[in-house]
Amino acid sequence: MTTSDSVRTCPFRHDEALEPDPFMTRMRTEAPVTRVLMPYGKGDCWLVTRYADVQTVTSDRRFSRAALIGQDFPRITPAPIAQSEAINLMDPPALNRVRKLIIKAFTTPKVEALRPWTQRTTDALLDEMAEHGSPADVAEHLAGRIPLMTISELLDVPEADRPQLRRWAMAMMSMSVADKESAAEAKAGLRGYFDELTAERRRNPGEDLISALATARIGEEALEPAELSVLAMLLVVTGHDTTTYDISNIVYTLLTYPDHLAQLRARPELLPRAIEELLRYIPFRQGVGIPRVALEDVDFDGVTVKAGDTVHVSYLTANRDELAYERPDDLDFERAEPLPHMAFGYGSHHCLGSHLARMVLQVSIGSLLHRFPELRLAVPVEEVRWNTNSIWRYPLTLPVAW
Numbered sequence: 027m028t029t030s031d032s033v034r035t036c037p038f039r040h041d042e043a044l045e046p047d048p049f050m051t052r053m054r055t056e057a058p059v060t061r062v063l064m065p066y067g068k069g070d071c072w073l074v075t076r077y078a079d080v081q082t083v084t085s086d087r088r089f090s091r092a093a094l095i096g097q098d099f100p101r102i103t104p105a106p107i108a109q110s111e112a113i114n115l116m117d118p119p120a121l122n123r124v125r126k127l128i129i130k131a132f133t134t135p136k137v138e139a140l141r142p143w144t145q146r147t148t149d150a151l152l153d154e155m156a157e158h159g160s161p162a163d164v165a166e167h168l169a170g171r172i173p174l175m176t177i178s179e180l181l182d183v184p185e186a187d188r189p190q191l192r193r194w195a196m197a198m199m200s201m202s203v204a205d206k207e208s209a210a211e212a213k214a215g216l217r218g219y220f221d222e223l224t225a226e227r228r229r230n231p232g233e234d235l236i237s238a239l240a241t242a243r244i245g246e247e248a249l250e251p252a253e254l255s256v257l258a259m260l261l262v263v264t265g266h267d268t269t270t271y272d273i274s275n276i277v278y279t280l281l282t283y284p285d286h287l288a289q290l291r292a293r294p295e296l297l298p299r300a301i302e303e304l305l306r307y308i309p310f311r312q313g314v315g316i317p318r319v320a321l322e323d324v325d326f327d328g329v330t331v332k333a334g335d336t337v338h339v340s341y342l343t344a345n346r347d348e349l350a351y352e353r354p355d356d357l358d359f360e361r362a363e364p365l366p367h368m369a370f371g372y373g374s375h376h377c378l379g380s381h382l383a384r385m386v387l388q389v390s391i392g393s394l395l396h397r398f399p400e401l402r403l404a405v406p407v408e409e410v411r412w413n414t415n416s417i418w419r420y421p422l423t424l425p426v427a428w
Contacts (some may be wrong), residue, residue: 029123033070035063038102039201039314043407044275046309046346048257050075054343059326064100065336071100071317073338075343077350077368079326083318083339085373092117093319099336102313102417104206109217111252112260114316114332114375121374127249128257128378131238135181137381144176144389152397161404163393164424171272177382179267181258182234183223191216195263197239199416201312209375220259225251235261261379268310269383271420273390276304278410278421279357280395281403286357292397295393300359301384306345307357312417314338316375341368398428 029109034057040047053060054075063072074083083089095110108114113124148168155167172286178188194298197205197212217411224236228251231237239249251258280287290300317338324331331337345367346354352363395401404425411422 027091032296033061033063034110037065039414040309040312041412041419043410043412044279044308044419048341049312050313050340051346053348054340059329059331062100062338063225065102066104067100068098068291069100069336070151071338072331073314074326074337074339075347077297077344077347077365080339080341080344080368081372082324083337086320086370087118088323088324089318089337090117090321091115091318091375092120092317093321094317094336099121099317099319100338103199103201103209104203105210105213107213108316109213109256109259111250112254112377113253113257114260118253118374123244123247124253124257125374125378126244127247129238131242132235132378136235136238138384139204140176140382141181141385141389143179144172144386145393146174148172148250149397152393156216156397160226161425161427163278164426165421166423168390168394169270169277169424170292172348173266173269176386177262180235180382181261182232182236183262187219190199191219191262192266194219195267196416198263199267199418201417202372202415205415216259216263217255218263220262221251222256224255226260228254247292264377265379265382266312268418269386271418272305272308272310272383272387274420274424275308275310275389275424276301277394278403278424279304279308280391281401282407286359289359291399294392294396295361297389298384299361301387301391302367303357303359305369306351308369309342310369311342311419315342315371316339330382341371342405344368344372371406398426400428401426 036049043071053073055144056323059074059079060218061070063070074080088312092115095115113121118126151168151171155162174188174192194212194216197208200209220345226239227236228240231241239257292295319331320337321330322333348354350365370380404427412421413422
């Protein structure tokens, strides 16, 4: 609905399985740059929904993340999730410095070296699922375990600490005002944990990624203690949380698109391309993420965003933009156009762990389909229960049979 001729309000919450949010889809067509009221934060803001405009906001230096620091900016969670020292609230050139240090330590070869371990661990989890017998819950046996185990292996997070980190990560992502205090406590708990862990790795570095980040140098440049602590926290939370839900969402989608599943079974070499298309196609989260602030007036086809205005972008709607993709609402594993999707963001804040997420998704999804060639949903689709609290969209349980 609208509160005036120029400002729209929406809960930015859509829980109908994995269908796109109809409000945001409509905005992409009717008002691709429009003023909206968010559930939390001060004032209104802009919502940008077209692919090309999202590119502009996320890569143009006229838009700043750092300008959000200390502001009660419009958002979909009761309190901001990002921390002031985090890389996701930096602008160039400070951002460039930190990204270079991360890229130096968090390399593709380091991720690929972890692939055999991820494969062995996935196989063991699927062994347990087979021993449990049909039906079994993919969310419990695979999706809820392998991403956290993999990022923890990469960072050398003690196994005994992992369940608490998982609980904190889930609590942080609530969109409910009733959970505001517990979300703040979870954020503080994670920060305190990684303050201690990263300080220990600075004193006694090992072979893990946190140690590599702690000792990374480019000339005289190195990560500050607070930067390292928040970065390690960010890696653990985003390095397992989103991939956990991606696995469940992808499996659900494949099991409800039998022709696509059959195509993938017949041509398993399509798996990497299929996963990219599924990441584009599936609306993996609610609403929007971290906004930016316009540093000067910027015109979008006659709509002027003023200096000081807050601007949110929707990667979800950009991924379904008919001006960017042919047949955007079709799932097509052999899609011809090379245009990249925005499931990992875009521009200077493109996800630094995307290579890890892709590796885990390829191993887990590929192994599941290979191990259980007759895999199917064990309940009717209308009985699958979906999360209705977090910023993420995913099935709470995903019972499968074989």
